Amino acid sequence: MTTGNKTLVARESAPLSAKEMELMHAWWRAANYLSVGQVYLLDNPLLREPLSPEHVKPRLLGHWGTTPGLNFIYVHLNRVIKKRGESVLFIAGPGHGAPGVVANTWLEGTYSELYPEVSQDEAGMCRLFRQFSFPGGIPSHAAPDTPGSIHEGGELGYSLSHAFGAVFDNPDVIAACVVGDGEAETGPLATSWHGNKFLNPASDGAVLPILHLNGYKIANPTVLARISPAELEALFKGYGYRPILVEGDEPSDMHQKMAAALDDAFAAISEIQRRAREGGEVTRPIWPMVVLRSPKGWTGPKTVDGKKAEGFWRSHQVPFTMEKPEHLGLLNDWLRSYRADELFDAQGHLRAEIAALAPSGERRMSANPHANGGTLMRPLRLPDFRDYAVPVARPGGSDAETTRVAGAFLRDVMQANAQWRNFRVFGPDETASNRLQDLFDATDRTWDAETFSYDDHLSPEGRVMEILSEHTCQGWLEGYLLTGRHGFFSCYEAFIHIVDSMFNQHAKWLKASREIAWRRPIASLNYLLTSHVWRQDHNGFSHQDPGFVDHVVNKKADIVRVYFPPDANTLLYVTDHCLRSWNRVNVIVAGKQRQPQWLDMDQAVKHCTAGIGVWEWASNDRGGDPDAVMACCGDVPTLEMLAAVDLLRSHLPKLKIRVVNVVDLMTLQPKSEHPHGLSDTDFDELFTKDRPVIFAYHGYPWLIHRLAYKRTNHENMHVRGYKEEGTTTTPFDMAVRNDIDRFHLAMDVIDRVPSLGSTAAYVKQALRDRLIEHKQYIVEHGADMPGVGDWRWPDAPRTM
Amino acid sequence: MTTGNKTLVARESAPLSAKEMELMHAWWRAANYLSVGQVYLLDNPLLREPLSPEHVKPRLLGHWGTTPGLNFIYVHLNRVIKKRGESVLFIAGPGHGAPGVVANTWLEGTYSELYPEVSQDEAGMCRLFRQFSFPGGIPSHAAPDTPGSIHEGGELGYSLSHAFGAVFDNPDVIAACVVGDGEAETGPLATSWHGNKFLNPASDGAVLPILHLNGYKIANPTVLARISPAELEALFKGYGYRPILVEGDEPSDMHQKMAAALDDAFAAISEIQRRAREGGEVTRPIWPMVVLRSPKGWTGPKTVDGKKAEGFWRSHQVPFTMEKPEHLGLLNDWLRSYRADELFDAQGHLRAEIAALAPSGERRMSANPHANGGTLMRPLRLPDFRDYAVPVARPGGSDAETTRVAGAFLRDVMQANAQWRNFRVFGPDETASNRLQDLFDATDRTWDAETFSYDDHLSPEGRVMEILSEHTCQGWLEGYLLTGRHGFFSCYEAFIHIVDSMFNQHAKWLKASREIAWRRPIASLNYLLTSHVWRQDHNGFSHQDPGFVDHVVNKKADIVRVYFPPDANTLLYVTDHCLRSWNRVNVIVAGKQRQPQWLDMDQAVKHCTAGIGVWEWASNDRGGDPDAVMACCGDVPTLEMLAAVDLLRSHLPKLKIRVVNVVDLMTLQPKSEHPHGLSDTDFDELFTKDRPVIFAYHGYPWLIHRLAYKRTNHENMHVRGYKEEGTTTTPFDMAVRNDIDRFHLAMDVIDRVPSLGSTAAYVKQALRDRLIEHKQYIVEHGADMPGVGDWRWPDAPRTM
Secondary structure, three states, rough: HHHOOOOOOOOOOOOOOOHHHHHHHHHHHHHHHHHHHHEEOOOOOOOOOOHHHHEEEOOOOOOOOHHHHHHHHHHHHHHHHHHHOOOEEEEOOOOHHHHHHHHHHOOOOOOHHOOOOOOOOOOHHHHHHHHEOOOEEOOOOOOOOOOOOOOOOOOOHHHHHHHHHOOOOOOEEEEEEEOOHHHHHHHHHHHHHHHHOOOOOOOEEEEEEEEEOOEEOOOOOOOOOOOHHHHHHHHHHHEEEEEEEEOOOOOOHHHHHHHHHHHHHHHHHHHHHHHHHOOOOOOOOEEEOOOOOOOOOOOOOOOOOEEEEEOOOOHHOOOOOOOOOOHEEEEEEEHHHHHHHHHEOOOOOHHHHHHHHOOOHHHHHHHHHHHHHOOOOOOOOOOEEEOOOOHHHHHOOOOEEHHHHHHHHHHHHHOOOHOOOOOOEEEEOOOOOOOOOHHHHHOOEOOOOOOOOOOOOOOOOOEEEOOOOHHHHHHHHHHHOOOEEEEEEEOOOOOHHHHHHHHHHHHHHHHHHHHOOOOOOOOOOEEEEEOOOOOOOOOOOOOOOOOOHHHHHHOOOOOOEEOOOOOOOHHHHHHHHHHHOOOEEEEEEEOOOEEOOOOOOOHHHHHHHHHHEOOOOOOOOOOOOOOOOEEOOOOHHHHHHHHHHHHHHHOOOOOEEEEEOOOHHHHHHOOOOOOOOOOOOHHHHHHHOOOOOOEOOOOOOOHHHHHHOOOOHHHHEEOOOOOHHHHHHHHHHHHHHOOHHHHHHHHHHHHHOHHHHHHHHHHHHHHHHHHHHHHHHHHHHHHOOOOOOOOOOEEEEOOO | OOHHHOOOOOOOOOOOOOOHHHHHHHHHHHHHHHHHHHHHHHHOOOOOOOOOOHOOOOOOOOOOOOOHHHHHHHHHHHHHHHHHHOOOEEEEOOHHHHHHHHHHHHHHHHHHOOHHHHHOHHEEEEEEHHHHHHHHHHHHHOOOOOOOOOOOOOOOOOHHHHHHHHHHHOEEEEEEEEEEEOHHOOOHHHHHHHHHHHHOOOOOOOOEEEEEOEEOOOEEEEEHHOOOOOHHHHHHOOOOOEEEEOOOOHHHHHHHHHHHHHHHHHHHHHHHHHHHHHHHOOOOOOEEEEEEEOOOOOOOEEEEEEEEEOOOOHHHHOOOOOOOOOOHHHHHHHHOOOHHHEEEEOOOOOOOHHHOOOHHHHHHHOOOOEEEEEEOOOOOOOOOOHHOOOOOOOOOOOOHHHHHHHHHHHHHHEEEEEEEHHHEEOOOOOOOOOOOOHHHOOOEEEEEOOOOOOOOEEOOOOOEEOOOOOOEEEEEHHHHHHHHEEEEEEEEEEHHHHHHHHHHHHHHHHHHOOOOOOOOOOOOEEEEEEEEEHHOOOOOOHHHHHHHHHHHHHOOOOOOHHHHHOHHHHHHHHHHHHHHHHHOOEEEOOOOOEEEOOEEEHHHHHHHHOEEEEOOOOOOOOOOOOOEEEEOOOOHHHHHHHHHHHHHHHOOOOOOOEEEEEHHHHHOOOOOOHHHOOOHHHHHHHHHOEEEEEEEEEOOHHHHHHHHOOOOOOHEEEEEEOOOOOOOOOHHHHHHHHHHHHHHHHHHHHHHHHHHHHHHHHHHHHHHHHHHHHHHHHHHHHOOOOOOOOOOOOOOOOOO
């Protein structure tokens, strides 16, 4: 019925012998058969009985179109792996082709090793079919339950950056990455081809991109399938590759072409690596890639209800449903065209000579240990973060650029793990801007494009990865982590939203992975968000957005952590903690500008261990009941809150204030909702049951309400934060515009403590006057009034 | 001191005469001078006095590196505009080069026309300098206050998609789009080159991309500056362009080359358009583009403190600060190298013969009316949405695919405005999947790449724009709206997160625009999010994320609106409403699957006008006090809630229930925080002051708490929603996994109404049993139990 399943004709002077091709074709038929079976069949897996409607699933779900191409690529990769003994990772960009990926892992035996109930026989095949996209079964994509997968492929765009991430520092690994079904049109994918400018052929592995031009996405042609061959070739030459074209639909011809293409590509990779490793040629080589032009839905029905199906977008998902009775015959013909009885024996075992095509053990792509990176993960060797402590003789007694201190720690983390080559730092061209430049004492920026004599810390050996693409940084880091290594991503706070959706997918991957026994934990994905909303006053409104945290906390509590260290020593603690953690996403928000330091290292350790606590040196409630709680979370809110405390304690010495600082945002949530959540008793202890709480928060204020709305004293919480009033102005004016400056905060307290009497009204007026004075000064001088930025916590507490 | 400011030598047989070049060079020097002045000077704008420290700004902010390149491009574009009379939009990808953009608009006179206090004389120049990046002044980027700008350029990546969006259906406009400072490395930019496959040379305008390869981004070389010339050329040929290279640093040479390049490019554009418009050749042409290789920080200091500055990344921002006293001399030399006294007369007017280089009136890029699209916006002609009503004889009495009904309306909107060519529909290959396929009765998919005979609704004339890049869809739509047209973006709900950051920037643009008197309102950006979390059960976890709404509501209340129409007639109302609105971002969330319809058109209009209301036909509290309020927001929550009401009213007929449905999410917020917010009285009226409220919400449940936490009865609100429990399963099982199914909701009510007595316990047990029975059925049969998906609201209310 279809082109794909015809008897093969071997050709002379071709890489495959007739026998080899016959067997490979048989494997392909088997994988295709199993793919169609997963989509359609509930029972009668080997069609030993005539196909009847009750053998067909009630809900037909899955994507056929890309699948035969994936299966074709898979069997051809297996041939090369066996021949050359390579360690290959299979990354299916169109992860919705999971029926194919799963089929191959089952044929290789891995699937049954991990899921014994899905055995390699008829009963197991029946389970394999039934479970696919079935309640209680497996998802429709190459999700974490899929052996050998590090890439779900549900959201298109990230396959190639994952592939590069997987091979950095893995010199023996080749990531074969299929880009298809329109993924090449996405922005993240379109730029990720440039990964070759960051790949060191000596110490990294290789990526073999396979552009699978099957012509269509969901309901449209793909752009790259509809440009001229000359343009297509030029595009990939421009990206720095040597494209090897495999085009056609006649299987025997295609098998020979594909075998030749992969022989060529793997030989080229090997030669590039040899020259680099033996000859020291690490300047960027021209890597090979494969362009596979084959029909969408290859070997599927040519037409359905008179409309073109094979080689068209109509075969993208399930090519036909069972609503029309005649479709049962169509399905029967389609399934039988693979002649499963020639492929599987009476028990449903794959025939031995076909099974022998699979590589063995860990050389099976489905069993490659790099795809279960946790098994290879070596914990980082971390220097003692206490050694980097900023001396703080008394609170506010010294200054530091907070992130710069972390940079020194990261430099030594880099150094301490250099021999294992398992740690990299990522960022969109902002590492130095974010004050992590000490890293460059330990390593360079990764760079394998052209260099000039005056370039600054660029080399193929570099371990700081900078490309002006948050997507690529994130994708590389994910690939690096998923294969068992460690990383750290620093980014302007506002622009981390660029990877909101990638974060989503990684968090979902982690959540699903936790439920799969054989998946070992991987290192956490660590973000340092800096150049943040309160200190992007120079770049203005477009650079001011603290909402990533809001986005992050929508994900499962056991996956996400959010930290707001108020100074350098707390940042050191938090950084160390995050680098030791696993299977999480940690978000750290900290400024890079010079600012007062509050806690010495012992205090920082104690404070961060609890995640939240009273700052007694700033409080004057002596453990009794305060008149007001002044809470802060984030470095700038902490600074402004302490300045407000200073104002209030100077002018209203009888006012009893308790200062609470929050490092670990999740402590605010109920314990029932987050493992770090405070118990209600502890929360009430800190925030009281009935006193006014003025809360200065780094981001959008309603997040605090959302986290704390179930708490006893929530009614009395008054939160200040960023309310989307930004522009290019001074740092203090940014605070004023959002009512989170010291004067507003102090007035907020006065407004909510009724017992203060007439002095309070007088003080409030004085505060208001000073606020106006400051605002006028700013507009007149273009800078903050002296005494604002350089305000310091007084030497001796003013009153007790 | 620098290469850029030397006396020029004109060459023979070059496009520019000596005089012409001298004048253009003078303009360039003037623009560069004004750029440096904006960054550095507070006073003494024409250096009539010796430069002293008090003339220099206290905070030095801005980006110099890209600016001289932008100025160079600007004066050369002006020459071509004058010569050819073209209407050109200037899009500065590196919008942080605003000192240059602003300088040119001031030289052209537009700036002073719009801001008379910034006059074209010495006093005005002083204001121009002072206001830049100054509190109360103007932002550091090409923000909405910049005349002629439609692109802020703060977040890199979107310039080229904005440019394409701006010229669709604007046959007489050429968008000159500068891509620089590493923007080409971003994913969104990397794919946006493919806009040429969607551009109709007959009925659209043209984009002239100018890749400004000045070599560096913030602290690194750019990738495209460090690949071979052959690769660079191949890349852009691969993208379908003819790159014209302009390379060097010697000004007289560069002026001639740039003039020749632009003459070539504009002539080519003109010839392409002529062939298309006169000769009917609309197949994709090879458009020209310019690659400008010039030094970063061109004409700036060659070195600072002995380190390379010009032609290196150190000139990206402010090349030097004033911390070292000797830098004053450096600044003085730099400023004086432009010889401002030759450019401006005693009053500070630009010399007339230089000023004469600017085009006049609306041909000035700074005054191009398309860049203030609101002035050109023609409201859409909308058919009466009531004509598309689904007949609903009684609630739940008929079924429809909700979005499909909207598709018929959109089809006729398309038709009704066809003659004005001012409406397009955008989507990442999902228009048909989202059931808007009726649109294809009125138009095709836009496509100007290769086509085959069997293609389906592809043509250069098409007005449905599908590319598998949410970034590109969003960028095109923004560009289209900003130039005064209308659009509609349909997207899978989960993947709209891909453009979170683009939404941010557009919302910020709208907010800032509202404060600028001369910016006229533009049409709203309308999203239809469908294939949503509750009906992506087939694609599974990666396709399930309702969090975009959470992201959206962080933005300013006067900009954002969020609608959850529960059925087709309400969706019609909301769609019509959104298409009539301006200066907003509207988010509509609605399902595409067949479902019961609740309201006839009259009811829908009444309900949507209020945005929230009691559904009396489902309630049995007869206007009295209910025992419980059952609230719902979103189509699936509404269905499940009504099924729960049905269960409760059947089994506990004495229970008094009030059903509240929310269409306009913002009604939940206090009126003080959102213009659509209900007053507290109205809120209390609906939700009572003390009765339990069970609230079924489409998305993450805590959003409802965040919106309603200030309301009287908030303590009694119990919200069910998506709690990140997703997978590939049945639709009903998705609800069950998140406790938002009818059985959980009914049990929630029973748990919270203490007066129900022992019958309630019995009913609750029965509900629990049925839930278990359903779950078992699902796992066994792979489908929902009959009676679930086809549950219908009973013909006659069961009890009253």
